[in-house]
């Protein structure tokens with residue numbers, strides 16, 4: 060039987076996009092003058108299959124997991140932070156919790172396995188795969204069943220989003236060491252060199268950055284026998300990265316538009332596109348992260364991010380920050396007067 064994540068996605072609805080494009084041409088403004096706000100409305104119309112798209116109901120899932128590679132000294136922060144941040148998400152103190160609450164977006168957090176496990180917390184689902192991935196310096200990060208479990212966790216988050224009436228999916232991540240995992244995965248998927256995709260993550264110093272590049276180089280050597288995107292994800296990814304890959308594929312299969320966050324989520328999106336290329340039209344890109352290497356991952360998917368604010372946090376914070384632009388694009392598209400309605404002369 061073919062795995063669910065290998066199933067192709069439908070293309071966005073061409074007629075709905077055409078109807079939206081036609082409406083944009085009739086609104087009281089010089090043709091094309093609202094730039095990306097116009098094309099965003101048209102793309103959303105195609106994805107939602109309606110001439111008047113809306114992103115009132117937004118679902119955010121933050122996946123948290125720990126990484127074996129953290130032991131290689133590749134983060135500026137201790138691994139215990141991943142578990143500690145789960146408590147912070149639950150109590151509303153994390154950046155994404157504030158951004159979601161300020162915009163009435165639904166936020167759920169999924170604990171896939173952290174070393175410093177805080178146990179049951181309100182608003183945090185426990186879908187524990189293991190306390191951490193194995194270090195990909197000397198082992199595959201995940202066994203096959205662990206990868207399948209992570210992908211399926213992402214798929215289930217999309218089921219909940221759909222049941223909740225979501226019109227847009229945003230995924231985020233929390234996992235100390237995950238910019239190293241994301242960079243390694245990006246290198247493998249794009250045949251890039253570690254210097255080009257490695258950045259300072261939480262803020263490592265020059266020595267930390269060198270350790271990170273060395274770790275990735277070693278991992279790419281060790282796993283040189285891998286041959287496809289799923290296998291690279293299993294060997295170099297993390298539970299949260301794989302869950303996001305699964306969520307992106309499932310959302311695209313179910314015609315749910317996706318707003319991608321920063322560097323780590325973009326690596327997961329790239330894995331999704333490499334596993335199932337028909338995912339690509341369902342992805343909107345929110346911002347270019349300060350993390351060196353993000354621009355290359357974006358370019359590999361011909362993605363034009365909306366914002367460049369020097370953000371380097373993850374947690375879906377960049378996507379949540381770009382959400383108002385999508386909402387404004389929909390409001391303009393639905394509520395501006397046409398030339399005929401307003402009695403304004405056309406060109």
Ligand SMILES: Cc1cc2ncn([C@H]3O[C@H](COP(=O)(O)O)[C@@H](O)[C@H]3O)c2cc1C
Nearest residue numbers: 134136232233234235236237238260261373
């Ligand atoms: C307090 C805190 C909150 C965070 N929220 C997201 N990240 C971000 O930083 C981590 C990746 O960076 P690196 O690869 O350098 O460890 C991830 O957890 C990511 O989501 C955080 C990091 C910290 C310290």
Ligand SMILES: O=C(O)c1cccnc1
Nearest residue numbers: 321322323348371372373
């Ligand atoms: O852009 C990101 O996803 C990012 C950058 C730094 C740290 N964590 C995540």
